[in-house]
Amino acid sequence: MAQAAGKQPQYTPEQIAQIKKKLASMKPEEIQEMIKKQCIFCKILAGEILAYYVYQDKKVVAFLDIQPGNPGHLLVVPKKHYSVLPQMPDEEVGHLFTVAKQLSGIVFDAVGAEGVNIVQNNGQVAGQMVPHVHVHVIPRMQKDEVVIEWKPGKMSDSEAKKIQTAIAEKAKSINIKEPKPKIVEKIVEKPIPQPSPEKMGKPAKKPAKKRTPKLKRHP
Numbered sequence: 001m002a003q004a005a006g007k008q009p010q011y012t013p014e015q016i017a018q019i020k021k022k023l024a025s026m027k028p029e030e031i032q033e034m035i036k037k038q039c040i041f042c043k044i045l046a047g048e049i050l051a052y053y054v055y056q057d058k059k060v061v062a063f064l065d066i067q068p069g070n071p072g073h074l075l076v077v078p079k080k081h082y083s084v085l086p087q088m089p090d091e092e093v094g095h096l097f098t099v100a101k102q103l104s105g106i107v108f109d110a111v112g113a114e115g116v117n118i119v120q121n122n123g124q125v126a127g128q129m130v131p132h133v134h135v136h137v138i139p140r141m142q143k144d145e146v147v148i149e150w151k152p153g154k155m156s157d158s159e160a161k162k163i164q165t166a167i168a169e170k171a172k173s174i175n176i177k178e179p180k181p182k183i184v185e186k187i188v189e190k191p192i193p194q195p196s197p198e199k200m201g202k203p204a205k206k207p208a209k210k211r212t213p214k215l216k217r218h219p
């Protein structure tokens with residue numbers, strides 16, 4: 001979505017104090033309800049604003065970006081209001097990105113994309129225009145006018161080490177739930193095939209590996 005024109009409203013210190021006082025007296029559910037009333041995506045989800053849906057399930061919807069970078073530019077949006085990605089539970093993020101990934105494959109055939117960008121912005125400074133988590137799926141074509149780039153910076157060894165330490169230390173707190181191991185109900189032991197006398201002396205053949213079917217590649 002393109003940035004709305006115009007300035008942000010300016011509040012006087014008295015008005016800010018009043019707003020803070022009001023917020024402090026509200027229950028979390030009431031604050032959430034107030035945020036939802038202001039949110040354009042929540043309004044779309046409530047059916048108050050028209051959107052061109054392409055997908056929906058229990059947790060996620062996807063619709064056309066009304067100001068597309070290219071035809072087929074999609075927004076994948078959780079039904080529950082979260083302002084930024086770090087607020088979302090891991091399982092829900094997993095589902096959101098799985099849907100984005102599936103749609104990123106579909107646009108190749110559906111709109112003739114030759115490439116695709118998956119973009120997820122958090123915070124106004126990062127280009128997030130709607131404060132409700134969303135993932136952009138942007139089909140790319142040769143010589144289109146989509147620009148996603150940054151100027152490659154430089155980094156000294158000491159700087160790299162300092163940043164590495166700062167992030168790696170905090171990253172120790174990452175706790176990803178491992179999927180539960182599958183319980184093997186019954187182990188059937190097959191007899192090991194014995195080499196025939198004429199093959200004696202040669203190493204026994206390994207049992208043939210099960211082949212997984214090759215995935216179709218996009219042209």
Ligand SMILES: [Zn+2]
Nearest residue numbers: 039042081132
């Ligand atoms: Zn919302």
